[in-house]
Amino acid sequence: MVEAAYPPATAESWDAVGLVCGDRGETASRVLFCVDPDPSVVDEAESVGAQLVVAHHPLLLRGVHGVPADDPKGALVHRLIRAGIALYTAHTNADVASPGVSDALADALGLTVTGPLSAAPAPAVDLLTTYVPVDSAARVLSALHAAGAGAIGDYRDAAWTVDGVGQFRPVAGADPAVGSVGSVSRVAETRVEVVLDRGLRSPVLAALRAAHPYEEVAFSLVEIAEVPSRTGTGIGRVGELPAAEPLRVFARRVADALPATAWGVRAAGDPERPVRRVAVCGGAGDSYLGAATRAGVDAYVTADLRHHPAGEHLARGGPALVDVAHWASEWPWCGQAAGIVRNAFDGTVDVLVSTRRTDPWTVGVTTRTGGR
Numbered sequence: 019m020v021e022a023a024y025p026p027a028t029a030e031s032w033d034a035v036g037l038v039c040g041d042r043g044e045t046a047s048r049v050l051f052c053v054d055p056d057p058s059v060v061d062e063a064e065s066v067g068a069q070l071v072v073a074h075h076p077l078l079l080r081g082v083h084g085v086p087a088d089d090p091k092g093a094l095v096h097r098l099i100r101a102g103i104a105l106y107t108a109h110t111n112a113d114v115a116s117p118g119v120s121d122a123l124a125d126a127l128g129l130t131v132t133g134p135l136s137a138a139p140a141p142a143v144d145l146l147t148t149y150v151p152v153d154s155a156a157r158v159l160s161a162l163h164a165a166g167a168g169a170i171g172d173y174r175d176a177a178w179t180v181d182g183v184g185q186f187r188p189v190a191g192a193d194p195a196v197g198s199v200g201s202v203s204r205v206a207e208t209r210v211e212v213v214l215d216r217g218l219r220s221p222v223l224a225a226l227r228a229a230h231p232y233e234e235v236a237f238s239l240v241e242i243a244e245v246p247s248r249t250g251t252g253i254g255r256v257g258e259l260p261a262a263e264p265l266r267v268f269a270r271r272v273a274d275a276l277p278a279t280a281w282g283v284r285a286a287g288d289p290e291r292p293v294r295r296v297a298v299c300g301g302a303g304d305s306y307l308g309a310a311t312r313a314g315v316d317a318y319v320t321a322d323l324r325h326h327p328a329g330e331h332l333a334r335g336g337p338a339l340v341d342v343a344h345w346a347s348e349w350p351w352c353g354q355a356a357g358i359v360r361n362a363f364d365g366t367v368d369v370l371v372s373t374r375r376t377d378p379w380t381v382g383v384t385t386r387t388g389g390r
Contacts (some may be wrong), residue, residue, distance in 0.1 A: 019359055020355070023355070024111040024355075025120070026109075026111055028251070028358070029110045029111040030110040032078040033079070033109050033111070034079050034080075034107065035076065035107050036106065036107065037106050038077055038104075038105040038106065039077075039104060039105050039180040040070065040104020040109060041104070041138065045069075045296050046068075046069040046363035046367065047069065047261050047367060048068045048069055048070075048094055048105065048369075049068060049070045049356075049359060049368070049369050049370065050066065050068040050070070050071050050372055051071075051072050051073075051175050051226055051352040052072070052074070052371075052372035052374070053074045053345050053348050053349055053351075053354060053372075053376055054072060054075050054376035055094065055105055055107075058132060058376060059372050059374050059376065060094060061374075062373070062374050063103050064103070064374055066370060066372065069103060069104065070105075070107045071098070071104070072107075072359075073106070073108075074112060074124040075107070075330035076091060076094070076109050077091055077094065077095070081216075093119050093268070096351075097185070103119040108355070109262060110275060111149065111368045113300065113301065114253060116249060116252075117354060118251075118351070118354075120135070120253070120254050120298050120300045121255055121352040122350035122353065123184065123255075123298045123299075123300045123350050124255045124288075124296075124298050124356075125270060125350065126256050126275045126350040127257075127298065128259060128271070128275070129259060129296055129298070130243070130258050130259070130260075130343040131256070131257040132257055133255070133256055134250060134251065134253065135252065135254025135255055135306055136252050136306055137246035137250075138246070138249070138253075139244045139246065139247060140244070140247045140248070141215060141216075142215070142216040142241075143213050143215060143216060143242045144213065144215075144216055144239050144240060144241055144374060145212075145239070145242055146211065146223075146237060146238075146378070147209065147210070147214075147238045147239075148209075148210050148226060148236065148238075149184050149207045149208070149209055149236050149237075150185055150208050150210055151205055151206070151207055151232075152181060152207060152208050154229075154230070154231050156268060158230055159177055159179070161225045161228065162177075162212050162214075162225055162226060162229075162230070163175045163177075165224070166211040166214065166215065166221065166222060167213070167214040167218065168212045168213065169213075169214075169215065170213060176213065177210060178210075179207065179208050179209065179210050179211070180209050180339065181209075182207050183204050183207065184206075184236075185204050185208035186205075186236075187200070187201065187202045187203070188200070188203075190312050192233065192234075194232075194233060195231050195233060196231075197291060207253060214325065218244050218373030219239070222331070223239075238257040241262045253299060254297060254298060254300075254309070254320075255297070255299075255301035256296070256313050257295075257298070258295050258296070259294050259296065262316075263293055264289060264290045264291065264293070264294040265285055265287055265288060265293050265317060265340075266289040266290070268285075268340070269284075269285040276343075276347070276350070277345075279341070279342075279343040279375065279379065280343075280379040280382035281346075281382060282343075283340060283341070284340075285339065285340045285341070286328055286332055286339040287332060287339060288338070290314065290371060291317075291338050292316060293316040293317045293338065294315075295313075295314065295315045295316050296315055296317050296319060297310040297313050297318045297319070297320070297337070299319075300320075300348045300350075300351065300356060301317075301322075301344055302320070302325050302344060303318075303321065303322070303323075304322065304324055304327050304328070305386060306318075306320070307327060307328075307331045307336060309334040309338065310336065311331070315337045316337055316338065317337050317340055318336075318337050318338070318339055318340065319347075320339075320340075320342070320347065321347040322341075322342065322344050323346075325338060345375070345377035345378075346377065352371045356369045356370070356371050368380070
Protein backbone atom coordinates (compact mmCIF):
# COMPACT_ATOMS: atom_id res chain seq x y z
CA MET A 19 0.00 0.00 0.00
CA VAL A 20 2.84 2.41 0.82
CA GLU A 21 4.46 1.70 -2.54
CA ALA A 22 1.17 2.35 -4.32
CA ALA A 23 0.92 5.78 -2.70
CA TYR A 24 4.62 6.58 -3.08
CA PRO A 25 5.97 4.57 -6.06
CA PRO A 26 9.69 3.80 -5.57
CA ALA A 27 10.31 4.39 -9.28
CA THR A 28 9.55 8.10 -8.80
CA ALA A 29 12.40 8.56 -6.30
CA GLU A 30 15.50 10.47 -7.35
CA SER A 31 18.29 8.31 -8.79
CA TRP A 32 20.58 9.13 -5.83
CA ASP A 33 17.95 8.23 -3.23
CA ALA A 34 17.67 5.06 -1.14
CA VAL A 35 14.04 4.08 -0.67
CA GLY A 36 12.22 0.85 0.04
CA LEU A 37 12.77 -1.95 2.53
CA VAL A 38 15.93 -1.45 4.61
CA CYS A 39 15.59 -4.54 6.78
CA GLY A 40 12.86 -7.07 7.44
CA ASP A 41 11.07 -9.89 5.64
CA ARG A 42 8.52 -8.94 2.99
CA GLY A 43 6.72 -12.20 3.64
CA GLU A 44 5.97 -11.45 7.30
CA THR A 45 2.79 -9.74 8.44
CA ALA A 46 2.63 -6.51 10.42
CA SER A 47 -0.31 -5.73 12.68
CA ARG A 48 1.11 -2.46 14.02
CA VAL A 49 2.95 0.19 11.98
CA LEU A 50 4.74 3.30 13.22
CA PHE A 51 5.34 6.30 10.94
CA CYS A 52 8.18 8.77 11.58
CA VAL A 53 10.45 11.30 9.91
CA ASP A 54 13.81 10.00 11.16
CA PRO A 55 14.67 6.37 11.96
CA ASP A 56 16.80 7.15 15.01
CA PRO A 57 17.32 5.34 18.35
CA SER A 58 14.47 7.17 20.08
CA VAL A 59 12.02 6.04 17.39
CA VAL A 60 13.24 2.45 17.71
CA ASP A 61 12.67 2.77 21.47
CA GLU A 62 9.14 3.91 20.71
CA ALA A 63 8.56 1.12 18.20
CA GLU A 64 9.63 -1.45 20.77
CA SER A 65 7.47 0.11 23.49
CA VAL A 66 4.31 0.11 21.35
CA GLY A 67 4.97 -3.31 19.80
CA ALA A 68 5.29 -2.16 16.18
CA GLN A 69 6.50 -4.72 13.64
CA LEU A 70 7.16 -2.10 10.97
CA VAL A 71 8.59 1.42 11.02
CA VAL A 72 7.95 3.58 7.96
CA ALA A 73 10.37 6.52 7.88
CA HIS A 74 10.67 9.48 5.56
CA HIS A 75 14.43 9.91 5.83
CA PRO A 76 16.66 7.03 4.73
CA LEU A 77 18.82 5.37 7.36
CA LEU A 78 21.45 4.38 4.79
CA LEU A 79 21.35 7.09 2.13
CA ARG A 80 24.93 6.64 1.00
CA GLY A 81 26.42 3.29 0.04
CA VAL A 82 27.85 1.22 2.86
CA HIS A 83 30.03 -1.88 2.89
CA GLY A 84 28.76 -3.19 6.19
CA VAL A 85 26.53 -2.55 9.20
CA PRO A 86 28.75 -3.43 12.18
CA ALA A 87 27.16 -3.11 15.60
CA ASP A 88 29.81 -0.62 16.74
CA ASP A 89 28.67 1.89 14.10
CA PRO A 90 25.65 4.06 15.07
CA LYS A 91 23.62 3.13 11.99
CA GLY A 92 24.79 -0.46 12.05
CA ALA A 93 23.77 -0.70 15.70
CA LEU A 94 20.30 0.53 14.76
CA VAL A 95 19.97 -2.14 12.08
CA HIS A 96 21.00 -4.80 14.61
CA ARG A 97 18.45 -3.50 17.12
CA LEU A 98 15.66 -3.58 14.55
CA ILE A 99 16.47 -7.11 13.44
CA ARG A 100 16.78 -8.45 16.99
CA ALA A 101 13.43 -6.87 17.87
CA GLY A 102 11.74 -8.25 14.76
CA ILE A 103 10.98 -4.75 13.45
CA ALA A 104 11.16 -4.02 9.74
CA LEU A 105 12.22 -0.61 8.43
CA TYR A 106 10.88 0.93 5.24
CA THR A 107 11.77 4.32 3.72
CA ALA A 108 9.70 6.61 1.49
CA HIS A 109 11.79 9.71 0.77
CA THR A 110 11.87 11.66 -2.50
CA ASN A 111 9.11 9.42 -3.85
CA ALA A 112 6.94 10.79 -1.02
CA ASP A 113 8.14 14.33 -1.79
CA VAL A 114 6.87 14.26 -5.39
CA ALA A 115 3.72 12.20 -4.79
CA SER A 116 0.24 13.68 -4.98
CA PRO A 117 -0.69 13.79 -2.18
CA GLY A 118 2.79 13.89 -0.68
CA VAL A 119 4.97 15.65 1.87
CA SER A 120 4.22 19.19 0.73
CA ASP A 121 0.47 18.52 0.48
CA ALA A 122 0.53 17.55 4.15
CA LEU A 123 2.42 20.74 5.02
CA ALA A 124 0.00 22.86 2.99
CA ASP A 125 -2.98 21.21 4.66
CA ALA A 126 -1.52 21.86 8.11
CA LEU A 127 -1.25 25.57 7.23
CA GLY A 128 -4.83 25.78 6.00
CA LEU A 129 -3.93 26.23 2.33
CA THR A 130 -6.09 25.17 -0.59
CA VAL A 131 -3.58 23.61 -2.99
CA THR A 132 -3.73 24.74 -6.62
CA GLY A 133 -0.75 22.82 -8.00
CA PRO A 134 2.90 21.84 -7.61
CA LEU A 135 5.65 24.41 -7.09
CA SER A 136 7.97 22.54 -9.48
CA ALA A 137 5.94 20.09 -11.52
CA ALA A 138 7.39 16.66 -12.24
CA PRO A 139 8.03 16.22 -15.96
CA ALA A 140 5.87 13.90 -17.97
CA PRO A 141 7.64 10.70 -19.08
CA ALA A 142 10.24 11.36 -21.78
CA VAL A 143 8.79 10.30 -25.12
CA ASP A 144 9.78 10.26 -28.79
CA LEU A 145 7.68 10.57 -31.93
CA LEU A 146 8.49 7.96 -34.57
CA THR A 147 7.38 8.56 -38.16
CA THR A 148 7.87 5.99 -40.92
CA TYR A 149 6.56 5.23 -44.40
CA VAL A 150 5.29 1.77 -45.36
CA PRO A 151 3.69 0.27 -48.49
CA VAL A 152 -0.05 0.43 -47.93
CA ASP A 153 -0.50 -3.34 -47.93
CA SER A 154 2.21 -3.75 -45.23
CA ALA A 155 1.16 -0.89 -42.95
CA ALA A 156 -1.04 -2.97 -40.64
CA ARG A 157 1.72 -5.55 -40.09
CA VAL A 158 4.37 -2.91 -39.34
CA LEU A 159 2.07 -1.01 -37.00
CA SER A 160 1.22 -4.21 -35.15
CA ALA A 161 4.94 -4.91 -34.66
CA LEU A 162 5.54 -1.39 -33.33
CA HIS A 163 2.70 -1.77 -30.84
CA ALA A 164 3.98 -5.17 -29.74
CA ALA A 165 7.35 -3.53 -28.98
CA GLY A 166 5.65 -0.99 -26.68
CA ALA A 167 5.08 1.98 -28.98
CA GLY A 168 1.73 3.77 -29.01
CA ALA A 169 1.21 3.94 -25.24
CA ILE A 170 -0.29 7.25 -24.03
CA GLY A 171 -1.37 7.34 -20.40
CA ASP A 172 -4.07 4.71 -19.97
CA TYR A 173 -4.38 4.15 -23.72
CA ARG A 174 -2.54 1.61 -25.86
CA ASP A 175 -2.08 0.92 -29.60
CA ALA A 176 -2.33 4.63 -30.43
CA ALA A 177 -1.18 5.73 -33.90
CA TRP A 178 -1.81 8.22 -36.68
CA THR A 179 -1.83 7.16 -40.33
CA VAL A 180 -2.40 8.81 -43.69
CA ASP A 181 -1.93 7.49 -47.21
CA GLY A 182 0.22 9.19 -49.83
CA VAL A 183 2.86 8.51 -52.43
CA GLY A 184 6.49 7.75 -51.69
CA GLN A 185 9.34 8.20 -54.18
CA PHE A 186 12.87 6.76 -54.34
CA ARG A 187 15.56 5.67 -56.82
CA PRO A 188 17.78 2.69 -55.93
CA VAL A 189 21.44 3.09 -56.95
CA ALA A 190 24.24 0.60 -57.56
CA GLY A 191 24.60 -1.84 -54.66
CA ALA A 192 20.91 -1.71 -53.65
CA ASP A 193 18.68 -4.76 -53.60
CA PRO A 194 15.25 -3.10 -53.67
CA ALA A 195 12.11 -4.92 -52.60
CA VAL A 196 10.18 -2.61 -54.94
CA GLY A 197 11.36 -1.16 -58.25
CA SER A 198 14.74 -1.58 -59.96
CA VAL A 199 18.22 -0.07 -59.71
CA GLY A 200 18.52 3.22 -61.56
CA SER A 201 14.80 3.80 -61.96
CA VAL A 202 12.59 6.16 -59.96
CA SER A 203 9.76 4.32 -58.21
CA ARG A 204 6.56 5.89 -56.93
CA VAL A 205 4.72 3.71 -54.41
CA ALA A 206 1.43 4.07 -52.58
CA GLU A 207 2.56 4.30 -48.96
CA THR A 208 1.07 4.89 -45.53
CA ARG A 209 2.70 7.41 -43.23
CA VAL A 210 2.65 5.92 -39.72
CA GLU A 211 3.30 7.95 -36.56
CA VAL A 212 3.53 6.55 -33.05
CA VAL A 213 4.84 7.84 -29.72
CA LEU A 214 7.13 5.74 -27.59
CA ASP A 215 8.84 5.87 -24.23
CA ARG A 216 12.39 7.08 -24.83
CA GLY A 217 13.73 3.99 -23.09
CA LEU A 218 12.11 1.81 -25.79
CA ARG A 219 14.00 3.28 -28.74
CA SER A 220 16.16 0.22 -29.42
CA PRO A 221 13.43 -2.48 -29.30
CA VAL A 222 10.94 -0.34 -31.24
CA LEU A 223 13.43 0.44 -34.01
CA ALA A 224 14.45 -3.21 -34.13
CA ALA A 225 10.79 -4.18 -34.52
CA LEU A 226 10.34 -1.58 -37.26
CA ARG A 227 13.29 -2.89 -39.27
CA ALA A 228 12.25 -6.52 -38.83
CA ALA A 229 8.65 -5.95 -39.96
CA HIS A 230 9.24 -3.41 -42.73
CA PRO A 231 9.50 -4.87 -46.25
CA TYR A 232 12.05 -2.34 -47.54
CA GLU A 233 15.80 -2.91 -47.54
CA GLU A 234 16.35 0.64 -46.21
CA VAL A 235 13.66 1.89 -43.84
CA ALA A 236 12.90 5.61 -44.00
CA PHE A 237 11.95 7.04 -40.61
CA SER A 238 12.39 10.06 -38.38
CA LEU A 239 12.66 10.03 -34.60
CA VAL A 240 11.93 13.28 -32.79
CA GLU A 241 12.33 13.94 -29.06
CA ILE A 242 9.18 15.52 -27.64
CA ALA A 243 9.97 18.57 -25.51
CA GLU A 244 9.77 18.10 -21.75
CA VAL A 245 6.35 19.13 -20.43
CA PRO A 246 4.88 19.08 -16.92
CA SER A 247 3.04 15.97 -15.84
CA ARG A 248 -0.76 16.19 -15.69
CA THR A 249 -0.85 14.16 -12.48
CA GLY A 250 -0.10 17.08 -10.13
CA THR A 251 3.09 15.41 -8.95
CA GLY A 252 6.26 17.36 -8.30
CA ILE A 253 8.23 19.15 -5.61
CA GLY A 254 6.45 21.64 -3.36
CA ARG A 255 2.93 23.00 -3.58
CA VAL A 256 1.28 26.34 -4.26
CA GLY A 257 -1.91 27.19 -2.44
CA GLU A 258 -4.08 29.95 -1.09
CA LEU A 259 -5.35 31.06 2.30
CA PRO A 260 -9.05 31.89 2.72
CA ALA A 261 -8.07 35.55 3.15
CA ALA A 262 -4.91 37.64 3.13
CA GLU A 263 -3.10 38.26 6.42
CA PRO A 264 0.09 40.15 7.35
CA LEU A 265 3.35 38.22 7.22
CA ARG A 266 3.75 38.49 11.01
CA VAL A 267 0.32 36.87 11.48
CA PHE A 268 1.06 34.23 8.86
CA ALA A 269 4.34 33.36 10.59
CA ARG A 270 2.37 32.80 13.80
CA ARG A 271 -0.04 30.58 11.84
CA VAL A 272 2.91 28.46 10.71
CA ALA A 273 4.33 28.22 14.24
CA ASP A 274 0.96 27.16 15.65
CA ALA A 275 0.40 24.56 12.93
CA LEU A 276 3.70 22.71 13.26
CA PRO A 277 5.23 20.85 16.20
CA ALA A 278 7.40 23.01 18.47
CA THR A 279 11.16 22.94 17.96
CA ALA A 280 14.14 24.78 19.42
CA TRP A 281 14.64 26.30 15.96
CA GLY A 282 11.12 27.71 15.97
CA VAL A 283 9.86 29.76 13.04
CA ARG A 284 11.44 32.85 11.52
CA ALA A 285 10.28 35.07 8.69
CA ALA A 286 12.06 37.42 6.30
CA GLY A 287 10.37 40.35 4.63
CA ASP A 288 8.08 43.24 5.52
CA PRO A 289 6.09 42.08 8.60
CA GLU A 290 3.01 43.87 7.26
CA ARG A 291 3.22 42.39 3.76
CA PRO A 292 -0.16 40.79 2.89
CA VAL A 293 0.10 37.04 2.43
CA ARG A 294 -2.53 34.96 0.68
CA ARG A 295 -0.90 33.00 -2.14
CA VAL A 296 1.75 30.72 -0.60
CA ALA A 297 4.33 28.20 -1.80
CA VAL A 298 5.49 25.43 0.52
CA CYS A 299 8.22 22.81 0.27
CA GLY A 300 8.74 20.22 2.98
CA GLY A 301 12.41 19.77 3.82
CA ALA A 302 15.34 21.82 2.51
CA GLY A 303 13.89 24.05 -0.18
CA ASP A 304 16.32 26.85 -0.95
CA SER A 305 16.96 25.39 -4.41
CA TYR A 306 13.35 26.33 -5.26
CA LEU A 307 13.57 30.02 -4.35
CA GLY A 308 13.47 30.87 -8.05
CA ALA A 309 10.44 28.65 -8.58
CA ALA A 310 8.65 30.43 -5.72
CA THR A 311 9.36 33.78 -7.36
CA ARG A 312 8.09 32.56 -10.73
CA ALA A 313 4.95 31.20 -9.07
CA GLY A 314 4.01 34.74 -8.04
CA VAL A 315 3.38 33.85 -4.40
CA ASP A 316 3.37 36.24 -1.45
CA ALA A 317 5.37 33.94 0.84
CA TYR A 318 7.41 30.75 0.64
CA VAL A 319 7.52 28.29 3.55
CA THR A 320 10.36 25.78 3.71
CA ALA A 321 13.30 24.63 5.84
CA ASP A 322 17.06 25.06 6.08
CA LEU A 323 17.25 28.45 4.38
CA ARG A 324 20.73 29.96 4.27
CA HIS A 325 21.80 33.55 4.87
CA HIS A 326 23.17 34.56 1.46
CA PRO A 327 20.59 32.87 -0.79
CA ALA A 328 17.78 34.25 1.36
CA GLY A 329 19.17 37.79 1.32
CA GLU A 330 19.80 37.76 -2.42
CA HIS A 331 16.32 36.36 -3.02
CA LEU A 332 14.70 39.23 -1.11
CA ALA A 333 16.95 41.80 -2.80
CA ARG A 334 15.65 40.61 -6.17
CA GLY A 335 12.08 41.21 -5.05
CA GLY A 336 11.16 37.60 -4.29
CA PRO A 337 8.32 36.61 -1.97
CA ALA A 338 8.63 36.76 1.81
CA LEU A 339 10.30 33.74 3.40
CA VAL A 340 9.21 31.64 6.35
CA ASP A 341 11.91 29.28 7.57
CA VAL A 342 11.04 26.32 9.81
CA ALA A 343 12.91 23.32 11.22
CA HIS A 344 13.47 20.55 8.67
CA TRP A 345 11.88 17.89 10.87
CA ALA A 346 8.83 20.03 11.64
CA SER A 347 8.18 20.75 7.96
CA GLU A 348 7.99 17.03 7.16
CA TRP A 349 6.29 15.73 10.28
CA PRO A 350 2.73 16.37 8.94
CA TRP A 351 3.46 13.77 6.25
CA CYS A 352 3.49 11.06 8.92
CA GLY A 353 -0.21 11.62 9.56
CA GLN A 354 -0.99 11.67 5.86
CA ALA A 355 0.85 8.40 5.19
CA ALA A 356 -0.63 6.79 8.28
CA GLY A 357 -4.11 7.72 7.09
CA ILE A 358 -3.53 6.10 3.70
CA VAL A 359 -2.52 2.81 5.33
CA ARG A 360 -5.29 3.00 7.95
CA ASN A 361 -7.96 3.48 5.29
CA ALA A 362 -6.52 0.76 3.06
CA PHE A 363 -6.69 -1.87 5.78
CA ASP A 364 -10.03 -0.72 7.21
CA GLY A 365 -8.96 -0.85 10.86
CA THR A 366 -7.34 -4.29 10.71
CA VAL A 367 -3.85 -2.80 11.17
CA ASP A 368 -2.93 -0.47 14.04
CA VAL A 369 -1.33 2.62 12.57
CA LEU A 370 0.58 5.05 14.80
CA VAL A 371 2.45 8.31 14.29
CA SER A 372 5.67 8.78 16.24
CA THR A 373 5.56 11.37 19.01
CA ARG A 374 9.34 11.57 19.33
CA ARG A 375 10.89 14.88 18.31
CA THR A 376 13.88 13.85 16.22
CA ASP A 377 14.91 17.37 15.28
CA PRO A 378 18.63 17.51 16.18
CA TRP A 379 18.49 21.04 17.61
CA THR A 380 17.78 21.05 21.35
CA VAL A 381 18.43 24.64 22.51
CA GLY A 382 17.09 27.89 21.09
CA VAL A 383 18.35 31.19 22.49
CA THR A 384 17.41 34.73 21.49
CA THR A 385 19.54 37.81 22.11
CA ARG A 386 18.91 39.63 25.40
CA THR A 387 17.35 43.07 25.11
CA GLY A 388 20.09 45.59 24.46
CA GLY A 389 22.62 42.96 23.35
CA ARG A 390 24.65 43.18 20.20
